[in-house]
Amino acid sequence: MRLNLSPIINVPGGRIPFAFQLDLSELCFYGAYPISQPLEVTGEVRNEACALMLRAQAETELHLTCDRCGQPFTRKKALAVDTLVAVSLEDEENSDIILLDGNMLNLDEVVTTAFILDMDTKNLCSENCKGLCPGCGANLNEGPCQCKPEVDLRLAALTQLLKDEDS
Ligand SMILES: [Zn+2]
Ligand SMILES: [Zn+2]
Structure with missing residues (x-):
């Protein structure tokens, strides 16, 4: 969505609320498309003492x-965006401020960028996920598999070795 800010650009205290859906289902992360449900975005742009503040919340359910x-x-x-927007940049170095295109704020672009930067690179179904058995590939969250406990066998061999050395 593109928001026309001309009604509030020179109006201290002025505000423009917004609510829209953003479809990011085409975005590919590591070969998958986790944002299969649209983002629900709500927020407002407010003129605070002649500075334009954008505050937005975006939320969805990821399929990972x-x-x-x-x-x-x-x-x-869920993601919160909280940033200044400006018609022009006096200080080119300040990349935290979002520049308007004329009087138009490209909310799709702002929210998409913030959402991508906030995506996790690691995804675990739970902190305690036990993963798959390296031997048979069974899902260990569903219970122990039939593989022999390799570590214990090695320990047993070591114990035996130490015993032999002692005698
Ligand atoms: Zn898992
Ligand atoms: Zn196994």
Whole structure:
């Protein structure tokens, strides 16, 4: 959505609320498309002592695949955007301020950029996900598999070795 800010640009105290949906289902992350549900975006732009403040909330439910066990899961994700917008930049170095295109604020672009930057690179279905057995590939969250406990066998061999050395 593009928001025309001309009604409030020179009006201290003026505000323009907005609410819209943003479809980011085409965005690919590591070969997957996790933002399959549209973002619900709400907020407002307010003229505070001649500075334009953009405040927005965006939320959706992500459809992810666990990095450890490979199972699909969903997670709610919410994001807050809180930034200054300006008609022109006096200080080119200040990249925290969002520049208007004329009097128009491109909200789609602002929210999309913020949302992408906030996406996690690691996704686990739960902090305690046990993952897959390296031996048989069973999902260990569903219970132990039939593989022999390798570590214990090695320990047993070591114990035996130490015993032999002692005698
Ligand atoms: Zn998992
Ligand atoms: Zn196994």
